[in-house]
Amino acid sequence: MAQTLTTPAAVAAYPIEVTNMVKRFGAVTALDGVSLRSEQAQCLGLLGPNGAGKSTLIRGIVGRVIPDSGTIRIFGAEASSRAAREAMGWIPQEIAIYPRLTCRENLVCFGKYQGLNGAQLAEQVAWCLQWAALEDRAKDPAGKLSGGMKRRLNMAAGIIHQPRLVLMDEPTVGVDPQSRNRIFEMIEMLRGRGMAVLYTTHYMEEAERLCDRIAIIDHGKIIAEGTNEELVRNAFGTRTEVAARFGGEPQVVAAWVEQRGGRMNAGTAQFTIERPGEIAPLLEEASTRGLAIDDVSLRRPNLESVFLHLTGRELRD
Amino acid sequence: MIIVDVVRTAVTGLRRDRGALALSFVLPIAFFSIFAVIFGGQHDTVPRVHILVVDEDQSQASRNLVQALEREGSLDVDTKPDAKNAVDYSAATAEAAVKAGNAPVALIIPAGWGQHPIGFGPDGQNAPKIQLLNDQSDAIAPQVVTGMLQKVAMTAMPVSMADEGIKYTQKYLGDLTPEQKKRWGAAMDDLKARQKSGWVATDTTGSPGGSAGGSSGGSGGVIAVETRGVAGDHRNKQMISFYAAAFGVMFLLFTASGSAGALLDEQDSGTLDRVLSSRVTMTMLLAGKVAFNTLLAFVQLVVMFLWGWAVFHLDFQSHILGFIVMGLCTAFACAGFGILLASMCHSRGQLGAVSTLLILMMSSLGGSMFPRFLMPAAVQKAGLFTINAWAIDGFTKVFWRDLPVMALWPQVAVLLAIGVVLFVVARRIARRWEFS
Numbered sequence: 001m002a003q004t005l006t007t008p009a010a011v012a013a014y015p016i017e018v019t020n021m022v023k024r025f026g027a028v029t030a031l032d033g034v035s036l037r038s039e040q041a042q043c044l045g046l047l048g049p050n051g052a053g054k055s056t057l058i059r060g061i062v063g064r065v066i067p068d069s070g071t072i073r074i075f076g077a078e079a080s081s082r083a084a085r086e087a088m089g090w091i092p093q094e095i096a097i098y099p100r101l102t103c104r105e106n107l108v109c110f111g112k113y114q115g116l117n118g119a120q121l122a123e124q125v126a127w128c129l130q131w132a133a134l135e136d137r138a139k140d141p142a143g144k145l146s147g148g149m150k151r152r153l154n155m156a157a158g159i160i161h162q163p164r165l166v167l168m169d170e171p172t173v174g175v176d177p178q179s180r181n182r183i184f185e186m187i188e189m190l191r192g193r194g195m196a197v198l199y200t201t202h203y204m205e206e207a208e209r210l211c212d213r214i215a216i217i218d219h220g221k222i223i224a225e226g227t228n229e230e231l232v233r234n235a236f237g238t239r240t241e242v243a244a245r246f247g248g249e250p251q252v253v254a255a256w257v258e259q260r261g262g263r264m265n266a267g268t269a270q271f272t273i274e275r276p277g278e279i280a281p282l283l284e285e286a287s288t289r290g291l292a293i294d295d296v297s298l299r300r301p302n303l304e305s306v307f308l309h310l311t312g313r314e315l316r317d
Numbered sequence: 318m319i320i321v322d323v324v325r326t327a328v329t330g331l332r333r334d335r336g337a338l339a340l341s342f343v344l345p346i347a348f349f350s351i352f353a354v355i356f357g358g359q360h361d362t363v364p365r366v367h368i369l370v371v372d373e374d375q376s377q378a379s380r381n382l383v384q385a386l387e388r389e390g391s392l393d394v395d396t397k398p399d400a401k402n403a404v405d406y407s408a409a410t411a412e413a414a415v416k417a418g419n420a421p422v423a424l425i426i427p428a429g430w431g432q433h434p435i436g437f438g439p440d441g442q443n444a445p446k447i448q449l450l451n452d453q454s455d456a457i458a459p460q461v462v463t464g465m466l467q468k469v470a471m472t473a474m475p476v477s478m479a480d481e482g483i484k485y486t487q488k489y490l491g492d493l494t495p496e497q498k499k500r501w502g503a504a505m506d507d508l509k510a511r512q513k514s515g516w517v518a519t520d521t522t523g524s525p526g527g528s529a530g531g532s533s534g535g536s537g538g539v540i541a542v543e544t545r546g547v548a549g550d551h552r553n554k555q556m557i558s559f560y561a562a563a564f565g566v567m568f569l570l571f572t573a574s575g576s577a578g579a580l581l582d583e584q585d586s587g588t589l590d591r592v593l594s595s596r597v598t599m600t601m602l603l604a605g606k607v608a609f610n611t612l613l614a615f616v617q618l619v620v621m622f623l624w625g626w627a628v629f630h631l632d633f634q635s636h637i638l639g640f641i642v643m644g645l646c647t648a649f650a651c652a653g654f655g656i657l658l659a660s661m662c663h664s665r666g667q668l669g670a671v672s673t674l675l676i677l678m679m680s681s682l683g684g685s686m687f688p689r690f691l692m693p694a695a696v697q698k699a700g701l702f703t704i705n706a707w708a709i710d711g712f713t714k715v716f717w718r719d720l721p722v723m724a725l726w727p728q729v730a731v732l733l734a735i736g737v738v739l740f741v742v743a744r745r746i747a748r749r750w751e752f753s
Contacts, residue, residue: 025753059753062594066752082596090594094587113595157591 013076015040015165015196016061021070023056030056032220033070038165038213043187043197045211047204047303049311053220054200058169061198062090074165086115089163093170095150096157099143103134103153106142107160114161128156131186148179155186165196172206184209204304214303218311228303235309236301239272242279243299247292256289265308272301336670344674351681351696365393365694366458369411369423372396374445376431378477382540383426385469392465395420408448415450416548416718418710421458421690423450424466434540435470435481446541452548454559454717455690463542470540476509548718557629558622558636558716559688559709565621566647566708567676567685569614573648573655574672576610580659581668589750599751603660603744607652607736614648632716639715639722646732647708653739654704660743679703707731 016038023031031053038044048054059065060072063080074084097106107125116124129135132152137145142153151171159166168187172180187210191197201207207214208228215225224231245268246253254264260282262271273279276298283293301309331337370386372379387394397405398414406414411423425448433444447466451459470478483501487493493501580603583589592602622640625631633640658675662668680686682696683705689697700706711728714720 062590064590064593064752085594085596088594090591092587092590096587096591098588110591110595113592113597115596161595 013073014038015042015075016044016198017071017073017076018057018061019071019073021057021060021067021072023060023065023067029220031060031067034217034220034222035070036215036222036225038196038198040196041191041194042212043191043199043210045207045214046198046200046217047207047214047307048200048217052217052311054217055169056220057217058167058198058200061167062088086161087164089158089161089166091155091158091166091168091171093173095154097142097150097153100141102139102141103129103145104138106153106157110157111160116161124160124162128160131159131189132156133182146179148175148182151175151179151183152186155183159190159195162193163195165198166190167198169200170202171199172201172203180206204302204307208303216307216310223310224306231303231306232301235306236272237274239274239301240276241299241301241305242271242273242282242296244269244271244283244286244296245294246286247294248290252289253291256286256291260285263308270305334666336667339674340670344677347674347678351678365391366422366461367393367395367420368458368462369406369414369420370394370396371406371408371411371423371425373408373428374426374430375428378431378434378474379426381474381477382434382466382469385472385474386424386465389465389469391461412450412547415452417720417724418452418454418548418714418718421452421455422462424448424462425450433481434474434477444541446543449542449544450547451544452718453546454548454556454688454713457691459544463544466540466542476505479505479508557625557631559713561621561625561631562709562712562716563685563705565618566651566683566705567680568621569617569648569651570654570676570679570704571672572617573610573614573651574658574668574676575655576613577606577652577655577659578662578665578668580606580656581662581665584750585664593751599747600744603656603740603747607649607656607740610652610655611645611648614651615644618644618648636715636719639720639725640712642722642725642729643708643711643715646711646729646736647704649736650704650708650732650739653736653743657739657743657746660746680705682706684709704732704735707735 014037016036018034018036021031021034022029034053034057036044036046036057046054046057056065060067061074061079063072063078063084066080072079074081075087077083077087098109101109104125107128108121111121111124129138132149132155134145134149134153134156137149142150145153151174155168155171158168171187172183175183184206187197187199197210199207199211211228213225213227214231215222216231217223224234226234250267253269257264257269257271260271262269264270271282273282279296279298283296286293331341368386370383372383383394383396386392395406397403406423408425411425414420415423427445427448429445430447449459449462483493580589583592589602593599618640622631622633622644626633655672658668658672662671680703682700683689683703684692684700685705689700689706689709692700707728711725711732714724714728
C-alpha cells in the first residue's frame, strides 16, 4: 500500500530526517555517518566545500543515491518512495528546463509530470509565472531568456506542485545582484507559505539571510549545526576577530602570523582575541618585527569565519 | 614548429576520442570487408539460385533435364517443399511459392514438351514451351536459370539434340540412305548409353553470370522458354517501394538514434534528474521516448511513401493496411534500437559515432544499400540479424508480392520482438541514471 503524507503522523514527521547515512563509491567514502534533520517551515542551510559530500547527500534525499547504511525519511516516508517524491520539489543547480519550450509549456510539462491536471494545473502555472515574475515572458522559449530569468523558471518548475519540502541546490549561481534579490524574495514567499527548505549555497550572506539553521559538512561528516549565532558562539565564544594588513615580505608576514596563532586569508592576517586589550600588544610586536601596519579592523566573527575555522578552507575553494 | 604542435594536439584529441577513431578506422574496414564479401569474387560463397521445378511432362527428356539441372552447382533445385511428406509442386503451388518469395524462379515443364524438347526452326515455335515464372524483384535469377537451361540442353541432352537435328536434316535435305541410317542408329545407341551413364553431366561452379547467355525471354536459345513475371506486375513502380523501404529503414534508424539522444541532452542539463524526481519513473520515461520515436519514425515513412506515390506513382492506396502494419512494426523496432544506443552511450558524440557505425553496417548487411538476394548465402543469413532485412522483406511482401496482411506475421513477430528485447535491455542499462 502506498504511503501517504497526509496522515497526522506524517504531517508531524520531520521534512527531512537523515540518520547515520553512509555512502561509499569504491574506496571513497562520500558520506560517513551523516545525520541531519529539518523542521517544518524551516530553512535549513547546507554548507560545505566542493567534494564535502553535499551533492551525494542531496541526491540521497531525493532518492537517487541508495545509502550503504542509514536511513533517509521525508515526512516519515522512504526517500525513494512515491509519497516522498510527491512531497518534495527539487531545484537543481543546473538549468533543468526544456529550452525549446516556452515558459508556460515548461511549467505545464513539469506540472503534468507531478500529476497536476485541469484547473489545478492552470492555477499553479499562473501562480508560478507570477511568483517568478515571468508573466510577460510566458510565451517566450525558455532558451531565449536571460540567465536570471532561466534561474527563476528553473525554480518555478521545481515548485509547480506546491511541495511541502523544497530542495534548492545553489539557486543563485551566476545571476546578477538584482536577480538574486528577486530570488531571495521568492524563497521568502515560499517560506511564508509554510514550505520547508533545504538550501545549499557558496554565498555566506545568503545562508545568513535565508537560513534558520545551518549545517556544515566536510569530508562526508556534519561538523557543525545550529543557528548562525550558535555556530559563531560555539566556534569563537565571545572572541572578536582582528583583521590586519601588513607591508613587507609575504613569507615573513605569514610566518609571524602563524607563530602568533593567526591565519592568512587573501593577504589579510586574521586573529581572534578575547579582550580589546590584546590588540595593542599584537600590533606592537608586529612593529618591533619590522612589519609595517597598513590597515587594521575589528569585527565580530561571522559564518564565513566559522567555516574557515572549522574546515580550514574558504567556502568557495 | 607551431604546426607540429597543432598536429600533436589534434592527434592526442583523436586518440582520446574513441568514437572518432572508430569512424576513422573501424567503419571503413567494416564496409570494405562487407562489400568485399558481397562482390569480391569469393567463388565458394557465390549465391546459388533457388528454383522450383515442376515436371508435368514426365518424359525421358524432361527427367533428363531435371536431373541435369539438379546437378548444376549454381542452382538449388527443389521439386517439392521442404516439409515432411510434402507432395511435388504443381504449376499453381510453384507460382504461389514464387509470389510468396520462397524462390525467385519456378520452371514448369509442360506436358508434351518431351516430343520436341529442342526448338530448332519454325516447327519448334509451336511446341510446348517451358514456363519460367519469376519474381521481378530479383532481376538476376531468371537470366541465370535461362542460361543454365540452354547450357544443360547442350551438354546434358545430346540425344535429344541429335534426334531433333536429324529430323530437321531429313526434312530440309532429304532422307538418309540406308547405310547412313544404320550408322546414325549405331551412333545414337552409343550416345544414349553414354547419356544414361551420365558422362555429360558436368558440374559447373563458375559464375552464374558467365553461364547466363540467354536473354530474359529465353526464346532465342535451343530450349524455348516463356518467361512470365508473377510478382511485381508493374516493375518500375514497385521498385520504388523497394527503395522507399530500403532507404526508409536506414534513415529511420538514424532518426530514432538521434531522437533518443535527447535522453543524453536531458541528462547533461539535469532535466533527467528533475523528471525522475517527479512521479515519472524511468520505465515511464523510456516508454514515452520509444512511443514518440515510433510515431516520429512512422510519420517519416508515411511522408516517404506519400512522396513515392505523388512523384513516382507508387501504388500506395491499395496497400495501406499492409503499410501501416509494417510501418508501425519497423518504426517500433527502430525506436527500440535508438533507445538502447542512447542508454548505452555516455555522450552525444559517442552516440553519433556508435550509431553511424552500427546503422551503416546493418544497412549494408540488411539490404538497404544492396539487395540481399544478390549477396552470398552466408551474408544473406547474417543479414537476418538486422532490422533492415526483416523490414525490407515485409515491405516487399506488401508492395511487391501483394500478399495479405496475415502473410506478414514472421516479419511482424520478429520486429516486435526486436523492439521489446531492445527496450528491456535499454531499461536495464538505464538503471545507471536512476540510482548510484
